Amino acid sequence: MKTVHDIRRSNARKLRDGVGGNSSFATMIDREPTQTSRFMGDGATKNIGDSMARHIEKCFDLPVGWLDQEHQTTNITKKPDVSITNKQITLVPVISWVQAGAWKEVGYSEVDLSTAETYPCPVPCGEMTYILRVIGDS
Template sequence: MKEIAQIRLENARHLAEQAGGTTPFAHKVDREPTQMSRVMGANPSKNIGSRLARHIESCFGKQAGWLDYDHSRDHDANVATTAQPIRYHRYPVISEVQAGKFSECVVPYPPGSEDHYETTDYQAKGPAFWLEVTGDSMTAPAGVRPSVPEGTLVLVDTGIEPAPGKLVVAQLDDSNEATFKRLITDGGQKYLQALNPAYPLIRINGNCRIVGVAVEAKTKL
């Protein structure tokens, strides 16, 4: 069985081939080519650590953990036939979500009102958008996962059925206020739960609706 360091190295080299070489790869991940050569060159002197791996995934629109999975069979199949291009999808960043308390979030959004777009290889089942997390209510204690700290971009898919345990964006029925929390049930009662235990549960009693489910997160270093 391959070690995680070898798997990350092979996947990083594969991404570098797609990017056109180590130098274009380094520019894409905002690193110096010499630094990348030390971790993925012919004779690497360092391994690709977890933090760098997550950064590379984010820059290439990959889901967290993609670099840790052995894709050699996929790579071999592409070489044996015809290399298939990765299809990316663009979704708008429409506004911020206040993770610590309810705040304004315009949904649905009028065309042309988007600030900018972010890309991903995730194909949404319904209209989707990115929202930036602010505040610390979704920052879990150290060592606890998942944790969604301030500054993280979360991709919200409105076409997914919200289920208990999912991270969701909920919107008040009578306003444009929304919050980003985990949906849970207890004794038949639904609640919105922060990942930070310092924040209280928010009881759902007909005062809000679920806008969508968070399916991906990006954190810029």
């Protein structure tokens, strides 16, 4: 059976891994990395006492006693940072006020868009969509 010190060490390691390692964990609890290594490193020489346990819980905004209880490990699957999507990105032209005046409901044939600056539209949009640059207070 695990002791409270084993449970605290295990939970502290989970917190450490969740914030990116020993240095980040030490910064979060306002301690030196060497000090945190002593109580939760692979060859830990110290136990996490009551006051340090409460301090860690406070720094991580956890309820009192959280570090003393075993928590189920969730299965975390590593997913790629970028996923392939079939989403169609439309480039939308930036037009002037004069060009906007010539923009008609039936088309924009009078506006030369070949040299227009364009930006990707993050949402589905129609072919008549444009960006109007606002100058001054609006």
